[in-house]
Amino acid sequence: MSSGRKCKNCGSLDIEVDPARGDAVCTNCGSVLEDNIIVAEVQFEENAHGGSNALGQFVSADSKGGPTNFGASFHIGMGIESREVTLKKARNGITNLCNQLRLNQHCVDTACNFFKMALARNLTRGRKNTHMFAACVYMTCRTEGTPHMLIDISDVLQICCYELGRTYLRISQALCINIPSLDPCLYILRFAAKLEFEGKTQEVANTALRLVQRMKRDSIHSGRRPSGLCGAALLMAARLHNFNRTPVDIVKIVKIHESTLRKRLMEFGDTPSSALTLDEFMTVDLEEEQDPPSFKAARKKDKERLQKLMEEEADHITELQKDIESQLDTNYKRSSKVHNSKSSKECSDESRFIKESTLGVIGQLLNEELEDDPDNLESQKSKELGPDIASMGLANSLEDVTNAAPTNPTIEVNLTFDDIDDNELDAYIMSEDEMKHKNGLWLEENATYLELLKVKEEKIAKEKEEGKPEKKKRRTTRKKSIVKD
Numbered sequence: 001m002s003s004g005r006k007c008k009n010c011g012s013l014d015i016e017v018d019p020a021r022g023d024a025v026c027t028n029c030g031s032v033l034e035d036n037i038i039v040a041e042v043q044f045e046e047n048a049h050g051g052s053n054a055l056g057q058f059v060s061a062d063s064k065g066g067p068t069n070f071g072a073s074f075h076i077g078m079g080i081e082s083r084e085v086t087l088k089k090a091r092n093g094i095t096n097l098c099n100q101l102r103l104n105q106h107c108v109d110t111a112c113n114f115f116k117m118a119l120a121r122n123l124t125r126g127r128k129n130t131h132m133f134a135a136c137v138y139m140t141c142r143t144e145g146t147p148h149m150l151i152d153i154s155d156v157l158q159i160c161c162y163e164l165g166r167t168y169l170r171i172s173q174a175l176c177i178n179i180p181s182l183d184p185c186l187y188i189l190r191f192a193a194k195l196e197f198e199g200k201t202q203e204v205a206n207t208a209l210r211l212v213q214r215m216k217r218d219s220i221h222s223g224r225r226p227s228g229l230c231g232a233a234l235l236m237a238a239r240l241h242n243f244n245r246t247p248v249d250i251v252k253i254v255k256i257h258e259s260t261l262r263k264r265l266m267e268f269g270d271t272p273s274s275a276l277t278l279d280e281f282m283t284v285d286l287e288e289e290q291d292p293p294s295f296k297a298a299r300k301k302d303k304e305r306l307q308k309l310m311e312e313e314a315d316h317i318t319e320l321q322k323d324i325e326s327q328l329d330t331n332y333k334r335s336s337k338v339h340n341s342k343s344s345k346e347c348s349d350e351s352r353f354i355k356e357s358t359l360g361v362i363g364q365l366l367n368e369e370l371e372d373d374p375d376n377l378e379s380q381k382s383k384e385l386g387p388d389i390a391s392m393g394l395a396n397s398l399e400d401v402t403n404a405a406p407t408n409p410t411i412e413v414n415l416t417f418d419d420i421d422d423n424e425l426d427a428y429i430m431s432e433d434e435m436k437h438k439n440g441l442w443l444e445e446n447a448t449y450l451e452l453l454k455v456k457e458e459k460i461a462k463e464k465e466e467g468k469p470e471k472k473k474r475r476t477t478r479k480k481s482i483v484k485d
Contacts, residue, residue: 007033083119090115093133100156101137101148110144111136117175127167130157135168142179147186149227151255184212184226184233191230194253200241207237210282211268218271218290220264227254232264240278267293335421 005015005024012028024034044052094111098104114136118124124132134153141148150168154161172179192205211233215221221229231254238245247258254261268274271290273281290296430438443450 005033007031086119087112087116089129090133093129094137097133097137097153097156101152103137103140103146107137107140107144107146111140114139114175118171121174123171123174130159131164131167132171134159134164135171138164138168139172139177139179142182145180145186147190149187182226184221184229185209187226187230188212188233191234191253195234195238195245195249197238197241197243204234204237204241204243207240207282208233211236214273215268218273219292220267222292223294224264225256227256228260228264230254231256231261232268235261235265236268270296
């Protein structure tokens, strides 16, 4: 029996389908294309009493096999799968919960799909069915953007809100569902309708919406529940429109504590928008955005802590300042003494230099007069006729030391540097600009040497990478010079 199918292996159209075996085989290459084919057509058989019964059974898309119904006339309900029973119970429970919350059929189907996903991953084990139904419905409300809170589901089912929150978080994380963040603007109209503002409900709601948007721009909504922001915005909007609504009335509708409402009001009071009038607030949009309240509180605590530390260490700092000032005074006095001693030494050196120079001039004049005297010339000539003891460098006696050879004079070096001041030392040390200039001159002068050195280093590095052995330097032996006698 051939059909309009095509073989995946050889491309032949001769496919034989056998309904009895439930398979499809290619007659050309012999490959089995399908196995255990589920027949969609209905067949009947005639029984002994002349009646007809349907053959086969209906299989759902979610079925995993196993026992199913044997027909309407044979033990009804005994062969139903447990998965089908669980899904049927879940749909009934989710439908009842959605009806109480006034959700449409689309939300019911979405919540049932979430429950099927959790059931497929075995996330329902060890958890109550009511908690699972509530978590799936709340995920639907968050994804569809309906004005329902977790506390509303908790009131309907009479279950602890925190237990529902834990179940919701675990299932949403396990299913990897990106839940969008809550927008407080969704709940304004709902709460405003319950506060009975008569004909001005829409005006009060618009003012509250603008307040919530301003709070979001000033980062007051970060880390806060939307009910607290809605309660504070509705209370301010009611007072602005001359409605006498107390915090107790807001707390009953919004279901938050009075202290939470007071904190939201104080946080909004710290922003520049709180100083505007109603007309200014409705017409003017401040561009400046504020930091989150928690950030401001942390900075305020840090400032207070720093101020305390400064006050505690103020006495210690004053003592340190006194010690530093006294040390500076002693250093200044010491430097002034050194300067005075240097000036006295300079004066003594100048007087000694003047004295020696005058004595030298006087000696030159005396020598010139003696050279001009004729008697003195004759005596000098008579003396110069023969060598004397003094000219020969001999001593007149053993005790005479005048003509003895002079000994090597000792040189005294002063290493204290007391006669050099700081300005003179600074003059010896090069500045940063001078150092850069000198370095640039040196690099220009030795540019060729540096290039050759760089080429040589690159060559050595390349040889090391290639694995070549290093060249050993030859020893140069110097020939010893033979000294001949």
